[in-house]
Amino acid sequence: MQNPKFLFLLLSFVLLVNYINYMLPNRDRLNREKELLERKIAKEHKLNAQHIDSKKLILPYKKYFFDEKKYNYSQAMGKFQEIITKSAQKQCKITSLKWAPVPTSQDWYDRLKINLSLECKPKNMFLFINKLRENPELFYVQNLKLFHQRNKTELRVNMQLVAYRKHHEK
């Protein structure tokens, strides 16, 4: 035990054990971190090389909706009705137009519904809908009913027209 070589070896061994237990850097973790960073950089490089124009990423769908910023519910419905009457002019006779109750939906958009009754010739019925759809806003027809009226050349058309009002992003 008095051998200095032995004491030196013992001391070195204690040092090594302590180094391994408390100071040995976790090289696996560091390597993983390095690899992760390299992957992230490669991804960023790839994205950078694509030269993406962020303006092109804006979807052109806003125009299909009545904008909440521009129209409140009542104004939107008024505009909707105006578009319908304008489209029906010279094509069909509007016999009834009724607004649906105020929607209570929690979605990012409101359904604007108008129940519409028209009298028109079959061809004009299509002309009316074409005219309506010339507007940028989206108009969706629900529950369409057509029937032939006795002693009349015009068809009776009942439908529910739906347009959409987009809520503004908060």
Place this chain on the structure above:
Amino acid sequence: MFELLLKYKIARVVPMQDSFFYISKLPKSMKFSQEIITLNYEKFSPFPNPFIITYIQEKELYAWFVKTKGFDELFVIPEAFLLYDTLKKEQDGIYIFDTKPKKILIIKNAKLLASFTTDQNSTFSSAILKDEYQIDSSFVYSQEEFTRRLSLATKQLSFQDLYQFTKISFKKKDFFKFFIEKLSYPLISLFAIYIFITYLQAYLIEQKIENLTQKYQELKSKNTTVKQAIKKHNKAVKLYEEFVVKELHSEDPYKCVYDMYSVITQKDKATINSIDITNNSIRLSINTHDDAIKYLKRLNKIKYFKNVVIQNTHRKRDGSKIITFFIYMKEN
């Protein structure tokens, strides 16, 4: 491996001329301690206090006496053994290596019977040896062959043979002493090298990570606008996709009307009385003199119609019929 031991002076080959060979028969294959060997075989040595190298093969004990007190190396192997190792599988004979001095090995039944050296000038007669050992053949090899065989033996020396020539005594006390004396500095050096290498490795990786992080931050800040735009775009796409699925799921009623009008041609004597499209179902009334099946077939050809059924047929006074079809549409 043995070559490396020689290179780093952990092993030594004792030349034939420096050793005296002795062979002894054992009652059975056994192991002896160095003390027992010295006690039993020292008397056969021509030198006083010799260093004895032994090798036990089955019931034969080969001993080589060397005129020295000891060696520093851990493994001491006689040159005669190395030569014997390459010759033992060959036929019995007297093998003479024409070196300076001449080296002679006598092998019979794969056993080494004698190994000795003679001077170049001495009168040496293999006939006497042939008579003595009752061997018929003798072979003379050149200096080159000697070198080749020695080199071959060092390459093919087995671990078991090497173990027999080790000087290490595995007694607990001796082992500890050996361990401390011989291995403490190499072990300390190994510890130090290990600590240095691992620390250096980690340091270099950390440096690399630091550089990469900086590079990543730069690139990331460059791409922030585009990333935000992509995120916004993806969110919008998801929203609009959900909107289409939720709101625009059924076929456009106007398209249905148009397609159903095309079911009746100008040649048919029929008129559509009414069409009622509610959600995904249609009620269609046709006033006609024709058979209902004709229109049923045509309606069935419309791709987005799933089930077409005749709900009722009402005959009018003028002989015409009002046929009501009920149609289910496929969901988009």
